[in-house]
Amino acid sequence: MARALNAVSAHLRGLADALASVIFPAPCRICGETLDNSSRIPICRSCLASLAPISGPQCERCGCPIASPIPLETSHAPSCHICRRGLYDFDFARSYGVYSPAMARAIILLKHHAVLPLGDWFARRIEEAAKPHPEMYAVDVIVPVPMHRARLRERGYNQADLIARPLAKRLDLPLQSCLLVRTKPRPDKLRLTVRERWRTVRGAYAMQEGARVDKLRVLLVDDVLTTGATLDACSRALRKAGAAQVVALTVARAVARTHISLVSPSLMEPDE
Numbered sequence: 001m002a003r004a005l006n007a008v009s010a011h012l013r014g015l016a017d018a019l020a021s022v023i024f025p026a027p028c029r030i031c032g033e034t035l036d037n038s039s040r041i042p043i044c045r046s047c048l049a050s051l052a053p054i055s056g057p058q059c060e061r062c063g064c065p066i067a068s069p070i071p072l073e074t075s076h077a078p079s080c081h082i083c084r085r086g087l088y089d090f091d092f093a094r095s096y097g098v099y100s101p102a103m104a105r106a107i108i109l110l111k112h113h114a115v116l117p118l119g120d121w122f123a124r125r126i127e128e129a130a131k132p133h134p135e136m137y138a139v140d141v142i143v144p145v146p147m148h149r150a151r152l153r154e155r156g157y158n159q160a161d162l163i164a165r166p167l168a169k170r171l172d173l174p175l176q177s178c179l180l181v182r183t184k185p186r187p188d189k190l191r192l193t194v195r196e197r198w199r200t201v202r203g204a205y206a207m208q209e210g211a212r213v214d215k216l217r218v219l220l221v222d223d224v225l226t227t228g229a230t231l232d233a234c235s236r237a238l239r240k241a242g243a244a245q246v247v248a249l250t251v252a253r254a255v256a257r258t259h260i261s262l263v264s265p266s267l268m269e270p271d272e
């Protein structure tokens with residue numbers, strides 16, 4: 001009986017998809033092909049499938065893909081040149097996928113075009129990325145990387161919050177969107193060099209007045225990790241206020257300029 005019902009519902013879903021593509025022939029917002037399903041996310045199946053998880057060796061601490069890992073006999077765990085120098089303040093970070101042109105477009109749909117169901121889709125993906133690392137879940141609170149209030153007023157929402165909110169629900173952890181605040185706005189200049197990224201976020205985050213984080217373990221959530229400067233600055237603010245541990249999850253991870261040069265710079269520029 002249940003099997004028959006499942007078959008009927010799959011059939012109805014198929015019909016609904018077919019009908020939707022006839023009545024509302026919408027293009028995939030990544031590749032432009034006509035959508036063949038009635039999903040709330042305007043991205044076709046093959047483009048969604050192309051937003052793949054990071055594979056291969058990663059830095060044990062910050063999660064960046066490592067092209068040639070150090071041979072096992074000479075090292076305990078692979079780490080990148082930044083983590084070997086101990087530059088990041090956060091304890092641990094992982095990202096779901098590489099910041100490819102398709103991933104950049106998907107993130108822009110959430111960030112600038114208010115395709116809100118993508119927030120939940122991204123939350124599921126980063127939950128996947130964190131699964132092999134139970135220490136990610138051993139936290140007291142989830143905090144989205146905040147936007148400066150002027151930018152928030154302009155955009156109306158914070159994309160990091162749209163990802164962190166469903167994640168907190170899925171993990172059954174408290175969300176505190178106002179624990180951290182961005183006190184210094186990002187400069188208007190569209191593209192920032194690596195040095196500028198670090199300089200503009202230094203001291204750009206602070207605790208919300210009266211917020212208590214003493215001995216708190218915090219999970220930061222953001223859309224893209226580019227240089228790590230933003231997460232580092234947030235981590236320093238939290239640590240200064242007494243946080244015991246800071247870990248971070250992002251949807252995407254920028255790995256090389258080659259990915260970024262494939263599409264227009266204005267499309268690819270993340271917010272850091």
Ligand SMILES: [Zn+2]
Pocket residue numbers: 028029030031032033043044045046047048
């Ligand atoms: Zn597509």
Ligand SMILES: [Zn+2]
Pocket residue numbers: 059060061062063064079080081082083084
């Ligand atoms: Zn690293």
